[in-house]
Amino acid sequence: MDLSIVLQFFISGVNLGCIYAALGLGFFIIYSVTRVLNLAQGEFVMLGGMLTVTFYSMGVPILLSTLVAVVIAGLLGGVLYRGVIHPARNLSKATQTFLTVGFAFAIEGIALLIWGWEYRSLPNFLGTPNIHLGGATIIGQTPWVTGITLLVVTGLFFFFGHTIQGKALRACADNPLGAKTIGISVERMSLYAFILAGTLGGIAGAIITPLTMVSYSIGFPMTIKGLLAAFVGGITRAEGVILGGMVLGMAEAIAASLIPSGYHSIFALIILMAVFLCQPRGLLSSPGKT
Amino acid sequence: MRDYLNWAKDILISARGQGGEARDGSFLELKNVSVSFGRLTAVDQVNLVIRQGDIAAIIGPNGAGKTTMLKLISGLLPLSQGEIWFKQRRLDKISPHHIASLGVTQVFQDIQLFSNMSILENVMVGCHVWTDAGFLSTGLKLPHAKAEEKEIMERAMSKLSLVGLEQKALAPPANLSWSEQKISGLARALAAEPDLLLLDEPYGGLMTSEIEKLSQLLLKLQQGGITILMVEQRTDEALEIANQVIILDSGAKVADAAPSEIQSNEHLIATYLGGRITEGGKLHYAASE
Amino acid sequence: MPASRAVEQPGKNMKILKHTPVPILGQVKKTIELRRTKVEHLIMALVVVLFLTMPLFAGPYPLAIMMDIGFYAIVTMGLILLMGQAGQLSLGQAVFFGLGAYSSAILTTQHHLAPWLALMLAAIITGSIAAGIGRAVLRLRGIIVSGVTLVLNLIFFYLVLSLVDLTGGANGIINIPSLSPVGVIPDSLFDYYFLWIVAFLLLAFSLNLVNSRTGRALRTMNILAGGGEETAQVLGVNVMKYKVQVFTLSAVYASIAGSIYAHHIGCIEPEIFGAHLSLLVAIMAIVGGMASPWGAFLGAGLLTGLTELLGGVRVGSG
Numbered sequence: 001m002d003l004s005i006v007l008q009f010f011i012s013g014v015n016l017g018c019i020y021a022a023l024g025l026g027f028f029i030i031y032s033v034t035r036v037l038n039l040a041q042g043e044f045v046m047l048g049g050m051l052t053v054t055f056y057s058m059g060v061p062i063l064l065s066t067l068v069a070v071v072i073a074g075l076l077g078g079v080l081y082r083g084v085i086h087p088a089r090n091l092s093k094a095t096q097t098f099l100t101v102g103f104a105f106a107i108e109g110i111a112l113l114i115w116g117w118e119y120r121s122l123p124n125f126l127g128t129p130n131i132h133l134g135g136a137t138i139i140g141q142t143p144w145v146t147g148i149t150l151l152v153v154t155g156l157f158f159f160f161g162h163t164i165q166g167k168a169l170r171a172c173a174d175n176p177l178g179a180k181t182i183g184i185s186v187e188r189m190s191l192y193a194f195i196l197a198g199t200l201g202g203i204a205g206a207i208i209t210p211l212t213m214v215s216y217s218i219g220f221p222m223t224i225k226g227l228l229a230a231f232v233g234g235i236t237r238a239e240g241v242i243l244g245g246m247v248l249g250m251a252e253a254i255a256a257s258l259i260p261s262g263y264h265s266i267f268a269l270i271i272l273m274a275v276f277l278c279q280p281r282g283l284l285s286s287p288g289k290t
Numbered sequence: 291m292r293d294y295l296n297w298a299k300d301i302l303i304s305a306r307g308q309g310g311e312a313r314d315g316s317f318l319e320l321k322n323v324s325v326s327f328g329r330l331t332a333v334d335q336v337n338l339v340i341r342q343g344d345i346a347a348i349i350g351p352n353g354a355g356k357t358t359m360l361k362l363i364s365g366l367l368p369l370s371q372g373e374i375w376f377k378q379r380r381l382d383k384i385s386p387h388h389i390a391s392l393g394v395t396q397v398f399q400d401i402q403l404f405s406n407m408s409i410l411e412n413v414m415v416g417c418h419v420w421t422d423a424g425f426l427s428t429g430l431k432l433p434h435a436k437a438e439e440k441e442i443m444e445r446a447m448s449k450l451s452l453v454g455l456e457q458k459a460l461a462p463p464a465n466l467s468w469s470e471q472k473i474s475g476l477a478r479a480l481a482a483e484p485d486l487l488l489l490d491e492p493y494g495g496l497m498t499s500e501i502e503k504l505s506q507l508l509l510k511l512q513q514g515g516i517t518i519l520m521v522e523q524r525t526d527e528a529l530e531i532a533n534q535v536i537i538l539d540s541g542a543k544v545a546d547a548a549p550s551e552i553q554s555n556e557h558l559i560a561t562y563l564g565g566r567i568t569e570g571g572k573l574h575y576a577a578s579e
Numbered sequence: 580m581p582a583s584r585a586v587e588q589p590g591k592n593m594k595i596l597k598h599t600p601v602p603i604l605g606q607v608k609k610t611i612e613l614r615r616t617k618v619e620h621l622i623m624a625l626v627v628v629l630f631l632t633m634p635l636f637a638g639p640y641p642l643a644i645m646m647d648i649g650f651y652a653i654v655t656m657g658l659i660l661l662m663g664q665a666g667q668l669s670l671g672q673a674v675f676f677g678l679g680a681y682s683s684a685i686l687t688t689q690h691h692l693a694p695w696l697a698l699m700l701a702a703i704i705t706g707s708i709a710a711g712i713g714r715a716v717l718r719l720r721g722i723i724v725s726g727v728t729l730v731l732n733l734i735f736f737y738l739v740l741s742l743v744d745l746t747g748g749a750n751g752i753i754n755i756p757s758l759s760p761v762g763v764i765p766d767s768l769f770d771y772y773f774l775w776i777v778a779f780l781l782l783a784f785s786l787n788l789v790n791s792r793t794g795r796a797l798r799t800m801n802i803l804a805g806g807g808e809e810t811a812q813v814l815g816v817n818v819m820k821y822k823v824q825v826f827t828l829s830a831v832y833a834s835i836a837g838s839i840y841a842h843h844i845g846c847i848e849p850e851i852f853g854a855h856l857s858l859l860v861a862i863m864a865i866v867g868g869m870a871s872p873w874g875a876f877l878g879a880g881l882l883t884g885l886t887e888l889l890g891g892v893r894v895g896s897g
Contacts, residue, residue: 390814447604
C-alpha cells in the first residue's frame with residue numbers, strides 16, 4: 001500500500017479519534033461524579049454545532065460564534081442538572097439516566113422547531129485551506145480539530161491535577177461520602193460536572209461542523225459513539241476514554257481503507273463491541289469481576 | 291400429575307436427607323481452604339468437618355473471615371486454594387445456584403427480602419430449587435405449572451406456619467418487624483428444603499424474648515434433620531445451642547471443639563470471647579459489664 | 580471432638596418438618612384470588628370490550644392512533660418484563676422490532692412465504708439472535724447494560740444500510756404483503772383486530788408469567804426491589820439463564836410487533852428502527868409503571884396521546 005494512503009488514514013483516524021475522545025470525556029466526567037450516564041450528551045454536540053452555524057450566519061466572526069455557542073451548551077448542562085437531575089437525586093441512578101433521555105428528546109424537539117430538518121455546515125475555521133502532504137490531502141479543518149482537542153484535554157488534565165476545584169471533583173468521583181465529610185459539596189461538584197460536560201460537547205459540536213455537517217437529529221448518534229469510546233477504553237478513567245476514542249477513530253479509518261465502502265462503520269462497531277465484551281471494564285482497567 | 295410431583299419430591303428429599311455418609315463425618319468438609327483478596331488473606335488454610343445433624347457455630351472477632359467462610363461454601367466467592375466437599379460432591383467447582391440445588395441454602399445477615407413481593411411470595415421463591423416450570427409452561431398456565439404453583443403455595447404456607455408467621459402471609463416485608471423479617475428469611479430458606487442451612491448472624495439485632503424463640507426454632511430444625519452452620523457475634527447464644535464451635539481469627543482456625551471444651555479453656559475465653567466464666571458457668575462480656 | 584448433644588439418627592425425625600396443612604391456607608388463597616379477580620378481570624373485560632367495539636364508532640384517524648398504541652404497547656410489555664421484573668435496563672428494543680420487521684419483509688417479498696408464517700419465523704430468528712446478544716451483554720451489570728444495548732441500535736442501523744441486497748439499504752423494502760386474507764374484511768380492520776388480539780394474548784401470557792415461579796425468579800435478581808444476584812443465586816435461581824431467557828422473550832415481543840407493523844404499513848426503511856424508538860419505549864415503560872404488564876398500555880397510550888396532541892410524529896416517520 002502506498003505510504004501516502006497510510007498517512008492519509010492515520011491522520012483521519014487521529015482526527016476521528018479526537019472527536020470521539022471529546023465525546024467520551026463528557027460521559028466520563030458526569031459518570032465519575034454522579035454515576036449517571038448522561039444520554040443527552042450528544043445533544044450538547046448538536047447544539048454546539050447548530051448555534052455556531054446560526055451565529056456565524058448572522059455575521060458574527062467564527063471564533064466568537066464558537067465561543068458563544070460553547071458557553072450556551074455549558075449553561076444548558078447546568079440546566080440539565082438543576083432542572084432534571086438534582087430534583088430527582090433521591091431516585092435510582094437508572095431513573096436519572098432515563099430522565100436524561102427525556103431531556104434529550106425535549107432538546108431535539110425544540111431544535112427541530114427552531115432549525116427545521118435541514119443539514120447545515122460551516123467553512124473551515126479561518127478559511128484554512130486543505131493541505132497537501134506527500135500525496136495525502138488533509139482537510140483544512142483537521143488541524144483545528146486535533147489542536148483544539150489536544151488543548152482541551154491538556155486543560156482538563158491540568159484542571160483535575162492542579163486546581164482545587166478539579167481535585168474536589170476527583171474526590172467526589174473516588175469517594176462521595178468521604179468527600180462530603182471533608183466539606184466538599186457533592187451537589188455543587190455534580191453541577192460543575194454537568195457544566196463541564198456541556199461545554200465539552202459544545203466544543204466538539206463546533207469543531208466537527210465544517211467536517212460532517214449538523215442537523216437537529218445528530219444528537220443520539222453522537223451519544224452512542226461517545227458511549228462506545230467511553231466503554232471500550234474504560235469509563236472509569238480519563239486516559240481510558242481518550243484511548244477508547246482513538247481506538248474507535250483508528251478502527252473506522254482503517255476499516256475505511258480495507259473494507260468496501262458502506263461496510264466500514266459496521267465493521268468498526270462490531271470489532272469494538274467484541275473488544276468491549278472480552279474486556280468489559282475497558283482496555284485501561286485491570287481485568288476482573290464486572 | 292400431582293402424584294408424580296409428590297413422588298419426585300419424596301425421591302429428592304430421601305436422596306438428600308438420608309445420606310449414608312453422615313456417619314463417617316464427611317457431610318461437609320473444607321480441605322485446606324484459603325482465600326485472598328489481593329494481598330489480604332481473608333481465610334487461611336482452614337480445615338473443617340461438619341457432621342450431619344449438628345449445629346455448628348463459627349465465632350471470632352470482626353474481620354476474622356466468618357462471613358467469607360459461608361460465602362465460600364455457598365459458592366458466592368471463589369477459593370484461592372483448597373477444596374470443599376458436600377455429601378461427596380465437590381462444591382468449589384460449581385456455580386452457586388447449582389450448590390443451592392444440592393441442598394445448601396444461605397441466609398444473609400441483612401435477609402434481603404424482596405420488597406415488591408408479599409411475605410408469602412418471598413417464601414414461595416424459596417421453592418424454586420425443587421420446581422422446574424419454565425417460561426412457556428408458566429406463561430401459558432399449563433397443567434404442570436398450575437399443579438406446581440399450588441404445591442408451592444401450600445409448602446410456603448406450611449413453612450410460614452412452622453415459623454409462626456402464617457398470619458402475616460399477605461403483608462409486604464416493610465410491614466414486619468426486624469425479627470419477623472429475619473424469621474421470614476429463614477422460612478424462605480426452609481422452603482428450599484435444605485440439608486445444610488448457612489446462617490449469617492441469625493441472632494443479630496434480636497431482643498431477648500425473640501432470641502429464645504429463635505433458639506427453639508433452630509433446635510426444632512435440627513431435630514428435623516437439618517444441619518446448621520452459623521456465623522455469630524453473640525457468642526452466648528451460639529455456645530448455648532451449638533454442638534460444635536469453631537473460632538476463627540484473622541482467617542485462621544484457632545479452635546474447633548464442643549462448647550463445653552471451649553468454655554473450659556481460660557485462654558480462648560480471655561482472647562476471643564472477651565469475658566470470663568462466672569460461677570454459673572455462663573459467659574460474661576467484658577464490654578457489657 | 581465429642582458432640583455435646585447426642586444426635587439421634589438424622590433424618591428420622593423428618594416428620595417434624597413434613598408438610599402440614601395450614602388452617603388459614605384457604606383464607607389466604609381466597610384473598611389472593613379476590614385481589615386478582617376483582618381488579619384485574621374487571622379491567623381486562625372492560626378494556627377488551629372497548630377495544631373490540633371501537634372500530635364500530637371510531638373513524639380511521641383514531642384507529643390509526645390505536646394501531647400505534649398497540650405496536651408500542653407490545654414492545655413496552657416485553658421491556659417491562661425485562662426491566663420491571665428482572666431489573667435489566669435495555670435500550671435496544673428497536674433493534675428487535677426492526678429485526679422482526681425486516682425478517683418478515685424479507686421472508687415474504689424475497690422468499691414468498693405466507694405472512695403469518697413469516698411472522699412466526701421472524702420471531703424465532705429474532706429470538707435466537709437476542710439469545711446470543713443477551714449471553715454476551717448480560718454479563719455486564721446495571722447502567723452499563725443500557726449503554727451497550729443503546730450501541731446495538733447503531734450497529735443494527737449500519738448493518739441494514741450495508742446489506743443492500745437483503746435489506747434494500749437506505750431505500751428499504753416495499754410491497755410487503757398484508758396479513759389479511761384477501762377480501763374477507765378491509766385490511767386495516769383486520770390488522771386492527773389482529774394486533775389487539777395478539778396484544779391481549781401477550782398480556783395474558785405476561786400476567787401469568789409475573790404471578791408464577793418464573794416471574795418470582797426474575798424479581799429475585801432485581802436490585803431495584805431489594806433483590807440481587809447473590810440472593811437469587813443462593814435461592815437456586817440460575818441468574819444468567821433467566822436473564823438471557825427474559826431478554827429473549829422481550830425481543831420476541833418486539834419482533835412480533837415489528838412483523839405486524841411491516842405487514843400493516845407495507846414498506847419499511849432503516850430510519851424507523853433507530854435509537855429514538857428504543858428510548859421512546861423505555862420512557863413508556865417508566866411512565867406506565869414497571870410493576871405490571873398493564874403499565875405497557877398506560878405508558879404507550881399516554882405518550883402516543885401526548886405526541887399526537889403536540890402534533891408530533893408517529894411510528895414510521897422517525
